[in-house]
Amino acid sequence: MQLFRRLLPGSLPEIEAEALVRDRLVAVALPPSSHYPEALRRVGARDVLLIQRSGPKDGARAGDHAVIAYEGAKSAHNSNCSVVLLHGPATTAAMLAKMLARVDTLLLPLGPALALALP
Numbered sequence: 001m002q003l004f005r006r007l008l009p010g011s012l013p014e015i016e017a018e019a020l021v022r023d024r025l026v027a028v029a030l031p032p033s034s035h036y037p038e039a040l041r042r043v044g045a046r047d048v049l050l051i052q053r054s055g056p057k058d059g060a061r062a063g064d065h066a067v068i069a070y071e072g073a074k075s076a077h078n079s080n081c082s083v084v085l086l087h088g089p090a091t092t093a094a095m096l097a098k099m100l101a102r103v104d105t106l107l108l109p110l111g112p113a114l115a116l117a118l119p
Contacts, residue, residue, distance in 0.1 A: 017043040020083060020105055027051060027081035029090035030070055036085075037065035045083075051075045051090070077102065085109070 022044035028036045029051040037048040041064060048065040059068035068075070073093040076084050082104040086093055091108055093099050099106065 020107070021045040024083050024104075025049070025079075025081040026083040026085065027076050027079040028085045028087070029076045029093065030087040031085075032087055037063075041065075049079050049081055051079070083107070 021040055023046050025047050026040050026045045027049040028040075030053065031050055036050065040048050050062075050065055050067045051070045052067060053070050055067040055069040057069045057071075059066055061067075068079075070090065073090065073096060076086060076090060076093045077096055077099045084093075084099070084103045084105070085107040087109060094106060094108060
C-alpha cells in the first residue's frame with residue numbers, strides 16, 4: 001500500500017506505509033475519519049492513540065485503540081507515541097521544538113490546498 005503518491009514528477013518519494021508505522025505506537029491528532037485505527041493496524045501499527053475533541057480527558061480504550069481529549073498543540077507531544085499524524089489545528093504542534101525532538105516520525109497530510117501551493 002502506498003501512503004504517499006507522487007504529486008509532481010520527482011517532488012516526493014513514494015513511501016510504504018508499513019515502513020513508517022510497523023510495530024510502532026502511532027498518535028493521530030484530530031483525525032477527519034474514525035477509520036484510522038483499523039487502517040493503521042492493517043499496516044502494522046502496534047497501537048493507535050486518537051486525540052479527539054470529544055475524547056475523555058483521562059484517556060480510555062475504545063476497542064482496538066486508545067482515545068484521549070485534544071487540549072491544544074501539546075496534546076500530541078504528551079503522548080508516548082513515536083509516530084504522530086497531525087490534522088487541522090493540531091498541525092501547530094509541528095512548530096514545537098519539543099515535538100520535533102521527541103518523535104521519530106512526524107506526518108502532516110498534504111491536503112488539496114497545500115498541494116496546489118507547491119511550486
